[in-house]
Amino acid sequence: xxxxxxxxxxxxxxxxxxxxxxxxxxxxxxxxxxxxxxxxxxxxxxxxxxxxxxxxxxxxxxxxxxxxxxxxxxxxxxxxxxxxxxxxxxxxxxxxxxxxxxxxxxxxxxxxxxxxxxxxxxxxxxxxxxxxxxxxxxxxxxxxxxxxxxxxxxxxxxxxxxxxxxxxxxxxxxxxxxxxxxxxxxxxxxxxxxxxxxxxxxxxxxxxxxxxxxxxxxxxxxx
Amino acid sequence: xxxxxxxxxxxxxxxxxxxxxxxxxxxxxxxxxxxxxxxxxxxxxxxxxxxxxxxxxxxxxxxxxxxxxxxxxxxxxxxxxxxxxxxxxxxxxxxxxxxxxxxxxxxxxxxxxxxxxxxxxxxxxxxxxxxxxxxxxxxxxxxxxxxxxxxxxxxxxxxxxxxxxxxxxxxxxxxxxxxxxxxxxxxxxxxxxxxxxxxxxxxxxxxxxxxxxxxxxxxxxxxxxxxxxxxxxxxxxxxxxxxx
Numbered sequence: 001x002x003x004x005x006x007x008x009x010x011x012x013x014x015x016x017x018x019x020x021x022x023x024x025x026x027x028x029x030x031x032x033x034x035x036x037x038x039x040x041x042x043x044x045x046x047x048x049x050x051x052x053x054x055x056x057x058x059x060x061x062x063x064x065x066x067x068x069x070x071x072x073x074x075x076x077x078x079x080x081x082x083x084x085x086x087x088x089x090x091x092x093x094x095x096x097x098x099x100x101x102x103x104x105x106x107x108x109x110x111x112x113x114x115x116x117x118x119x120x121x122x123x124x125x126x127x128x129x130x131x132x133x134x135x136x137x138x139x140x141x142x143x144x145x146x147x148x149x150x151x152x153x154x155x156x157x158x159x160x161x162x163x164x165x166x167x168x169x170x171x172x173x174x175x176x177x178x179x180x181x182x183x184x185x186x187x188x189x190x191x192x193x194x195x196x197x198x199x200x201x202x203x204x205x206x207x208x209x210x211x212x213x214x215x216x217x218x219x220x221x222x223x
Numbered sequence: 224x225x226x227x228x229x230x231x232x233x234x235x236x237x238x239x240x241x242x243x244x245x246x247x248x249x250x251x252x253x254x255x256x257x258x259x260x261x262x263x264x265x266x267x268x269x270x271x272x273x274x275x276x277x278x279x280x281x282x283x284x285x286x287x288x289x290x291x292x293x294x295x296x297x298x299x300x301x302x303x304x305x306x307x308x309x310x311x312x313x314x315x316x317x318x319x320x321x322x323x324x325x326x327x328x329x330x331x332x333x334x335x336x337x338x339x340x341x342x343x344x345x346x347x348x349x350x351x352x353x354x355x356x357x358x359x360x361x362x363x364x365x366x367x368x369x370x371x372x373x374x375x376x377x378x379x380x381x382x383x384x385x386x387x388x389x390x391x392x393x394x395x396x397x398x399x400x401x402x403x404x405x406x407x408x409x410x411x412x413x414x415x416x417x418x419x420x421x422x423x424x425x426x427x428x429x430x431x432x433x434x435x436x437x438x439x440x441x442x443x444x445x446x447x448x449x450x451x452x453x454x455x456x457x458x459x460x461x462x463x464x465x466x467x
Binding site: 048065129 | 407
């Protein structure tokens with residue numbers, strides 16, 4: 001395998017699909033990077049599970065207020081239009097279909113949209129947080145991920161082997177090699193890196209990639 | 224009516240062994256550190272309350288607050304969604320040694336179970352967790368073509384919460400995202416104790432600004448300059464303090 005997108009480029013690509021005024025929840029860690037790449041002229045409103053809508057960027061070191069944190073327990077800021085609310089209201093926003101998009105990481109995504117992203121098995125201390133809630137309710141549930149695991153195994157699979165976060169919930173996957181939609185229980189390839197052949201991409205994907213209409217080049221700026 | 228209590232010690236004096244206690248906070252924000260530490264003081268002095276079930280989003284961080292309760296051996300069971308933190312060693316070691324029980328609940332389900340407990344709704348259906356390990360053994364049903372899991376209400380004997388301003392009648396406001404679980408926990412406990420940074424006379428809070436109406440609050444105790452768990456952890460604090 002040759003070139004692939006960096007994490008920042010994957011986040012950049014995902015950000016291009018967030019429309020102006022969208023209500024967005026970004027999962028803890030890598031997905032938070034999507035906020036950095038909002039296209040010019042568009043403003044998304046970010047939701048964090050612990051009870052803030054429309055929060056701003058991280059404060060300068062030393063200026064943190066620990067009553068003002070995001071779901072990842074990192075300090076954030078308020079800005080004009082910020083709202084606070086309690087946890088049951090926060091998850092009403094999540095489950096009640098009020099978020100336009102949730103962007104999460106993944107260990108595995110199956111061709112029917114099943115997602116595994118919370119547990120790698122029975123060892124250690126299990127922890128789930130809001131992942132299982134987020135995958136049900138947002139109008140679009142997107143995943144950003146490397147196309148393969150660190151040891152080269154496909155993360156897009158026929159059926160998840162790791163514990164599920166949700167059943168048939170993911171609608172689009174942005175990977176380091178491609179953009180793939182999930183439609184009627186199949187992976188539908190929308191974009192791929194131009195240098196990559198279909199056969200090469202299929203060889204690192206654990207389930208058949210289908211074509212439906214135009215296949216576009218996946219191109220991202222250096223970010 | 225006056226719900227003020229003079230001291231932290233008095234505010235937690237009647238919590239018995241084996242009680243179920245909801246504790247507000249998401250990570251450090253909203254954690255009622257002084258109430259928790261008063262409870263630890265009582266346990267260290269009297270051996271009680273022991274064998275507590277604690278309901279919180281997390282399972283403590285570092286060696287203060289809930290982590291210190293666990294470290295001192297007061298907690299038999301945690302009900303939480305995310306028992307990990309920057310320094311989760313106290314819970315992790317007890318859990319892996321089989322010394323503490325864990326009921327893992329998806330975060331939104333945890334919130335809604337508490338809300339339901341406070342609202343007199345014994346069970347409800349949620350899409351969250353359907354088809355996952357966390358729904359095993361729970362009834363499922365289909366509504367309008369989608370599958371849902373039945374979850375039960377969650378109630379407690381006590382809720383310990385942190386608020387910003389309280390009046391003598393127990394009406395409360397909160398500070399930013401420190402609110403998190405406190406308003407719903409206040410509704411779901413038989414007795415709710417709030418520590419507040421400032422106490423005012425009735426009328427001192429604009430009725431439009433009340434977040435938790437006083438009917439849900441049984442006692443308030445003033446802690447004028449409350450500690451932040453995050454600050455304590457950045458200073459490597461222990462409770463009780465460790466002397467070299």
